[in-house]
Amino acid sequence: MSKSQRLVQLIMRINSLKSFTVQQLAGEFGLSARTITRDLQELSELGVPVYSVQGRGGGYRLLQERMLPPIAFTEGEAVAMFVACQSLNNLSALPFDEGAESALHKFYHYLPADVRERIDRLKQKVAILSPNRTMNPECLRTLLQAIMIRCVVTIGYSSSQGVKERDIQPIGLYASGGYWYCPAYCFLREEVRLFRADRIRSAVLNEAMEWREEADRWDLRNRPENVDTNPIPFTVSLTRSGVRQLESDEWFGPFLVVQEDGGGKATIRISTENMRFYADHIWRLGADARIVEPAEAVEYMQRKLESLKSVYDTNE
Amino acid sequence: MSKSQRLVQLIMRINSLKSFTVQQLAGEFGLSARTITRDLQELSELGVPVYSVQGRGGGYRLLQERMLPPIAFTEGEAVAMFVACQSLNNLSALPFDEGAESALHKFYHYLPADVRERIDRLKQKVAILSPNRTMNPECLRTLLQAIMIRCVVTIGYSSSQGVKERDIQPIGLYASGGYWYCPAYCFLREEVRLFRADRIRSAVLNEAMEWREEADRWDLRNRPENVDTNPIPFTVSLTRSGVRQLESDEWFGPFLVVQEDGGGKATIRISTENMRFYADHIWRLGADARIVEPAEAVEYMQRKLESLKSVYDTNE
DNA sequence: TTAAATAAGACAGATCCTGTCTTGTTTGCA
DNA sequence: TGCAAACAAGACAGGATCTGTCTTATTTAA
CATH class of the missing domain: 2.30.30 (SH3 type barrels.)
Known part of the structure; x- marks a missing residue:
């Protein structure tokens, strides 16, 4: 095994140990302790966060975080990951810490100038947005x-x-x-x-x-919320505009049936306790959608209509 | 310069050339052609997609894609990128090709077993979803x-x-x-x-x-759509429940003023041509929100109410 | 004080790397 | 057809680097 291969192996081995001595590794790798010492020194210079504790019971330890051996990426892979993570950055809150950012830096650093330029152009132009800025x-x-x-x-x-x-x-x-x-x-x-x-x-x-x-x-x-127990049908009839609004809808979209006149119908199966949720969802479409069944949902819409009507009537 | 360093340099150099000869590189690096030949052979074995064309006018070419030199990542960086890209995978359509996926594979391959296990646990549990499954x-x-x-x-x-x-x-x-x-x-x-x-x-x-x-x-x-010309005020008054629904709203959230009784008000400035958009947005809240101004929006809501009412009346 | 650990220098021998030389092959061009 | 320019690959010597052994020094816990 060549020296560079051995160094990669060494990274993997010490990643799997929280603490180790030079003798121990020398035994495992069939090399002298002096050589291992020199290798560890070299890894340390290459940025592997390893440190030594002298004295009895001492040895080498990995500081903080384990490292992966060097990996070669193609340009396309790097750009894909870069753009993906970059576009996520505009999501107001993300569950990831600085890890992603420092990894992006590494990619960016090694990219050739022309690719960097192309990426810079994308940076502020591609995003996955979240309107919610209130969360921690x-x-x-x-x-x-x-x-x-x-x-x-x-x-x-x-x-x-x-x-x-x-x-x-x-x-x-x-x-x-x-x-x-x-x-x-x-x-x-x-x-x-x-x-x-x-x-x-x-x-x-x-x-x-x-x-x-x-x-x-x-x-x-x-x-679990998708597993409806005791489902009942929920049907809406739609105008042409209503069809267009629901055609890429999460729930109704897949069940849309379009008629010749451009209007349509959609029937999904829901559990009764979710009726309000779907009715509210249809409510958004205004006059472009009419709930056909179940009767409870129709009544719910009519009650909602009356209450909204009274909101505006009392104030005129 | 040590051999391994030189190989990294070589990757960078050949990335910036679409075609080159051994002599040329030998001159640049101050080494013999034989050594460069051997280096290129070694890079090829390490996976750099380089190929040779014999004969006059021939030389070495990079196949397909440029490669980055090997980069060492810490475990945290790898996990952050992995989870970020993985969670994006559930977004029904993504503008990235297989690049991201093959990069993820490389990360996954080098991760120690215990981290892999933790990541596997996250795979199907963290996601950024898009309901829209109809798009290409x-x-x-x-x-x-x-x-x-x-x-x-x-x-x-x-x-x-x-x-x-x-x-x-x-x-x-x-x-x-x-x-x-x-x-x-x-x-x-x-x-x-x-x-x-x-x-x-x-x-x-x-x-x-x-x-x-x-x-x-x-x-x-x-x-550009945020730059409203000739803005007019748009005010809604809210019930306690309305406040709760709008508090993390993209447009109204930042301008919410909560009253002692739990209700609230919000005034934003819009351009007249967007009035319907914001009115439709408020419509969703039903009786929990009442548009106070402008008068055109109030009228719009009342017309919408009437038309929806007629949809249900004609059918009873 | 001692044992167990790292730290680091010196040096010889082993190993690998490099340059030179060589023979062959492939390919485009005159 | 033959030549020139390019890669392919073997052989070998000399040089460079790596490795093992030996050594001395230092640190630390028991």
């Missing part, structure tokens, strides 16, 4: 950490009754429609619930509480 | 490409009058509220307009048309 990225980071290491979190959650403390076991984290959501097992309600992350005002890991196994089965393809 | 990632990619290389694009755009072809000069690309938007100079209307990317059914680079310089001044902080 520290909370997101804590939630992410909790998912990774399987830990219960004590949060301060702002509901309509004010901010209350509760223990949750976060089992996922996703951004959708400009908001972060955190599905979690709630120890207060003793069930899996969906929390709006911007309503989580504080989050602290609570290592004292025990992790419940059932949460591990959850993933994005199998969201 | 190929279009996004073309638009991104066009921004990078400054090129006009011919698109098929679906408006209320059907799909029409038009030439645009894309000047940005962003995702917000689950949709991709593309601000672009429109050659048809001769002004900068905002296009919904999911309504762009096809996109082809049109290298024949000339690029207009004024588009380069645009960036995300200086969006």
Whole structure:
């Protein structure tokens, strides 16, 4: 094995040890202690954060963070990662710390001048935006950490009754429609619930509480709120403009049936407790959509209409 | 200079040349041709996609893509990039090609087993979602490409009058509220307009048309649609629940004034042509919000109410 | 005080790297 | 067709670097 290959191997080996002595490595690699000493010195000069403790019980330690061996990327790979991470930066709050930024710096540093120029042009022009500027990225980071290491979190959650403390076991984290959501097992309600992350005002890991196994089965393809029990049909009829507005809708889009006159219909199956949610969703379309069934939803819309009408009537 | 350093230098040098001969490099590096030959052979074995053309006028060429010299990352950096890109993967359509994916593979490959396990746990649990599954990632990619290389694009755009072809000069690309938007100079209307990317059914680079310089001044902080000319005040009064719904709203959130009783008010300044947009935005809140001014918006809401009312009345 | 650890210099021998020379092959051009 | 320009690859000597051994010094915990 050549020396440079050996150095890469050495990085991998010392990554997997929290502490080691020169003799030990010399044995493992079949080399003399002097050579290993020299290698470690060289790695240190190359930026591997290794330090030594002299004296009995001493040895070498890795400072802070483990390192990966040097990896060669193609230009396309670097640009793709760069643009992806860069565009995320405009998401007001992100659960990642400075790690991503320093990695971007490394990529940027090695890119040839012409590619750098092209990337600079994209920097302020491609983004994934989140309108929500009120939330604390520290909370997101804590939630992410909790998912990774399987830990219960004590949060301060702002509901309509004010901010209350509760223990949750976060089992996922996703951004959708400009908001972060955190599905979690709630120890207060003793069930899996969906929390709006911007309503989580504080989050602290609570290592004292025990992790419940059932949460591990959850993933994005199998969201508990999507599993409707006892589903009923929910049908809307749409004008031409209504069709256009719903055609790329998350829920109704896939079930849209367009008629010859340009209008359309869509029927989805929902559980009764979510009726209001879908009715409110349709409400946004105004006169371009009419709920056909269930009757409760039609009534709900009519009540909503009356109450809004009274809001404007009393004030004229 | 040590051999390994020299190889890194060599990668950089050959990246900046499309074609070169051994003699040439031997001169530049002050080494013999034989040594350079051997170095190139070694780089080739390490995966640098270099190939040779024999005969007069021949030489070495770089196949496909330029490569970056090997870069060492810390574990934290790798995890941050990995999770960031991974979570983006769930965004139904992304403007990046396989580049990001193969880069992720490299990171994953070098990560120690325990970190891999933690990442696996996150994979299906953290995401940035987009509800819109109808759009073509190929279009996004073309638009991104066009921004990078400054090129006009011919698109098929679906408006209320059907799909029409038009030439645009894309000047940005962003995702917000689950949709991709593309601000672009429109050659048809001769002004900068905002296009919904999911309504762009096809996109082809049109290298024949000339690029207009004024588009380069645009960036995300200086969006043309935010520059309202001749602004008028737009005021809503809110119930307690309305306050809660608007507090992290993109437009009204920052201007919310909460009263002692829990209700609130918000006044923003808009241009008259956007009145309907903001009124429709407030419409969503139902009876939890009442538009106070301008009078045109109040009338608009009342007309919308009447038309929705008639939709349900005629059918009972 | 001692044992176990790093730190670092010196030096010979081993190994690898480099340059030179050589023979071959491929390819475009005159 | 033959020549010149390019790569391909072997051989070998000399040089450079790496490695192992030996050594001395220092640090630290037991």
